[in-house]
Amino acid sequence: MHYVLSVDDIQKRFRSGPREIQVLQGIHLYVRPGESISLRGASGSGKTTLLNIMARMEDADGGTIHWGEREVTAQRSSRLARVRARHLGMVFQSYYLVPELNALQNVVLAGRIGGMKRKEALDRARELMGLVGLDEREHHLPTQLSGGERQRVAVARALVNRPDVLLADEPTGNLDETTGDLIMDLLLKVCQDQQAALVLVTHSRVFAARTERQYELHAGTLHEVGAETSED
Ligand SMILES: Nc1ncnc2c1ncn2[C@@H]1O[C@H](COP(=O)(O)OP(=O)(O)O)[C@@H](O)[C@H]1O
Numbered sequence: 001m002h003y004v005l006s007v008d009d010i011q012k013r014f015r016s017g018p019r020e021i022q023v024l025q026g027i028h029l030y031v032r033p034g035e036s037i038s039l040r041g042a043s044g045s046g047k048t049t050l051l052n053i054m055a056r057m058e059d060a061d062g063g064t065i066h067w068g069e070r071e072v073t074a075q076r077s078s079r080l081a082r083v084r085a086r087h088l089g090m091v092f093q094s095y096y097l098v099p100e101l102n103a104l105q106n107v108v109l110a111g112r113i114g115g116m117k118r119k120e121a122l123d124r125a126r127e128l129m130g131l132v133g134l135d136e137r138e139h140h141l142p143t144q145l146s147g148g149e150r151q152r153v154a155v156a157r158a159l160v161n162r163p164d165v166l167l168a169d170e171p172t173g174n175l176d177e178t179t180g181d182l183i184m185d186l187l188l189k190v191c192q193d194q195q196a197a198l199v200l201v202t203h204s205r206v207f208a209a210r211t212e213r214q215y216e217l218h219a220g221t222l223h224e225v226g227a228e229t230s231e232d
């Protein structure tokens with residue numbers, strides 16, 4: 001089986017003063033091309049830590065990570081950022097747009113970081129701004145956009161390099177219910193359209209239920225919700 005993202009036996013602990021807390025203790029997750037997966041868990045259960053480890057933004061204490069066929073567990077090369085940009089897209093609760101750049105430029109910049117030529121990045125960014133319904137907002141600065149519009153830009157940015165996987169950490173966490181619903185619709189639609197797998201961290205049972213596979217993170221391990229237990 002070919003996976004776009006594989007996580008094997010991930011361990012992570014944090015030290016705070018004399019105490020050590022084991023946040024992740026043996027996490028396994030295998031993401032297939034184009035599928036949608038949700039991760040739920042109490043606040044502080046380690047969801048963000050796990051997503052950051054998957055993206056190699058943070059180091060694990062044990063276990064292995066593959067992006068597609070490539071093992072990246074300990075990869076330190078200067079090319080990691082470019083490899084990441086091409087393989088993974090990320091969306092965060094707080095958008096993290098570059099405030100000095102307009103909406104279109106934010107998306108173009110991500111394409112440039114992924115190695116695209118200027119023209120290619122611009123064409124691709126325009127295409128995605130259309131896909132997320134923001135053709136009319138290309139030249140707005142982030143401060144001139146609503147929360148939902150900022151998150152649409154962030155979704156466009158995450159997809160500019162045609163990643164195999166989009167990682168979204170509570171993407172609706174700062175939005176009102178109606179806008180959150182619209183962003184959730186958008187994420188599912190554009191991931192399908194762009195053939196990207198989606199790994200969604202969310203508090204919402206309703207949003208989680210819209211993904212094909214659902215997991216809960218509890219006491220440092222992942223449990224699939226409603227998984228078949230039969231052996232055949
Ligand atoms: N850099 C850090 N140093 C120490 N503890 C941390 C650090 N990052 C996260 N933690 C702790 O790890 C646990 C999991 O955090 P996090 O992954 O942010 O949880 P979640 O996203 O599920 O709310 C929490 O107890 C948090 O306090």
Ligand SMILES: [Mg+2]
Nearest residue numbers: 047048049169
């Ligand atoms: Mg978190």
